[in-house]
Amino acid sequence: MSTAEDRKRKKPQEKEPQTNSPKRHKSEPASEIDPSKNPYLAHRYPAEESKDDWGPLAGFKRHNTTAKMANIAEDGPFNPFSGNQFSDRYFNILKGRRGLPIPAQRDEFLKMFQKSQIMVLVGETGSGKTTQIPQYVLFDDLPHLNGYKQVACTQPRRVAAMSVAKRVADEMDVELGQEVGYSIRFEDKTSSSTILKYMTDGMLLREAMHDHLLERYSCIILDEAHERTLATDILMGLLKNVAERRPDLKIIIMSATLDAQKFQHYFNDAPLLAVPGRTHPVEIYYTPEPERDYLEAAIRTVLQIHATEPEGDILLFLTGEEEIDDACRKINAEVDMLIREADVGPMKSYALYGTLPPQQQQRIFEPAPPPFKPGGPPGRKVVVSTNIAETSLTIDGIVYVVDPGFSKQKVYNPRIRVESLLVSPISKASAQQRAGRAGRTRPGKCFRLYTESAFKKELIDQTYPEILRSNLANTVLELKKLGIDDLVHFDFMDPPAPETMMRALEELNYLACLDDEGNLTTLGKLAAEFPLDPALAVMLITSPEFFCSNEILSLTALLSVPQLFVRPLNNRQRADEMKKLFAHEDGDHLTMLNVYHAFKGEENQPAWCREHFLSYRALQNADNVRTQLQRIMERLEIQLVSTDFSEKSYYENIRKALVSGFFMQVAMKNGKAYTTVKDNQDVLIHPSTVLEKESQWLVYNEFVLTTKSFIRTVTHIRPEWLLDIAPGYYDAKDFPKGPVRTELEKTMDRVRKRNALKRR
């Protein structure tokens, strides 16, 4: 990745071999003209040399331009950023862009942008803010004439960063990856010519860890700030801080209309610009009485719409995979009955949730079935979806939305240190977003399965930001790495609960990533380099001590992707049998490793995965993650070693390495069930385990709270290892009197006696 300095150094070198023609003019005949005199290439030379007396940007003074000037430059004929002649396609797209509502406010935007360091911009979907505002910034901020700086625009999701970058590259008539590019995990599509970069907010955060002042940017645009992802919240705190130390940095916070004042207030009363959206009105209907069974009510409502409303597709929001599959089955059965009894058209139902393979997700875009007879009652499709359709996926043609008012949300309980998913009422903002999905192509209707008074009085305004609902161990490590020493006084927009913060600090201290004063240790600094949870990072970094870093590298990658084993509804038994083929008697971690090794030895991987009920996507993903982690290890000079497979200690070493990261996630057998050490929670082993033999002590990867408390992905370990690998954590006298303490003391005695024998 190139820093601003690199870019400065690289530029002059680049022009040498191309004295006669600039880089992307390959088909052009060699010109007699000295390229440094070519006004259209003026931007390729450092600002101090550039006079910009001619060319499309003639007379443009940084932060002193107008919409009129920019419009003239945009009208061509030459592209002010690439020097090329504009294509016909460019002018076609330009016509469309000028038809958006936002250009009318270009001057208003420029004035505000020029006057203030930080501004807030709110606009509904369809306003074009994500594609247009960054371009407006380019024409005024002129980052390429300002020491080759860049303009960044962050997105919460990878697909958004990619697709918007592609769109804007087309709008600006440049090749994607040149003047306009994107940067997401596993893919950096930028070059030394890039002046506008779309990126995920997590990616910008990563960059900030090595460049605390974000020096390579002259302007940072945080888009979709209302979503309040963890990364967005940390970035906002960071940017507020950086803004003071870098008066030259411009910041724009973009958000949907809600909560604008909160953003303004947080950024020292930054000015606000509101741009209108382009959506159709949506009529809202409430139920007169509260519904007792929202699933039943939802299905009933869908059928009523189908029987009585004019043409248009339906979107129903439910909470999870099982519920959605169930609802689809019931809807199909009811529609069949309805068709027999009444004069209605056909209706096709589609399930939509994140873990569905992409191919199946795509099916929701199939057109609705046609009516049975021309002019008869309309055919329709109904998409039954999780929250994924609220933000990540938009489906055109939706006219009716059915909103029961619930979604699964992550909650964190710092007292028992457990993150879990809970079906909870949605917020007003969420309800509005859902309703908006009905008005994308024409006026629509939204049926809320709750009363108007419940909406007004019971729903909270905004969903709580993620930072208030998460374990913050990773976040605290990131903040420390960002150079923020005083976490207590860090200016969060919504400060997390002190107990959550304390838990995170405590966890990092146990992992030896923070010392007793709360400072980053050498191990902590290394751990922060990895895009992993602290426990995984520590396990990986210490694995060479157990002679198995190659294997732990694979395992770490496997543990950081979801859903390795596939278990289709109609083939569970077969899937379970297949899983047994890979089972290792000591537990699930080693089983996953067996899967990975078998996968790597396979030639036709997709077919092999189908046959063995494994997710090809997950394994491929794990492989990508592994490559990324391996590069980081090589950069940090962490050794990659293996124990010879024929050695008896091959698997034992891996289990010990597991303990070095997960010693806080250990459970001990207590009668029929297990008890987690330290927290004393009664837990059961998740039924998905391959472990069959009796095991007194287990290390587990996650605690899942569903119908019962489960520990999932478990491996058998020996208590001696705990004393050996984490002596500070497993000091028996720190434990309350009880079975765990008794066992630890027994183990200590055993070790002592054995050592005494050895000494004799």
Place this chain on the structure above:
DNA sequence: GAGCACTGC
């Protein structure tokens, strides 16, 4: 003997 809202590095 059961589940996996959604993202991101």
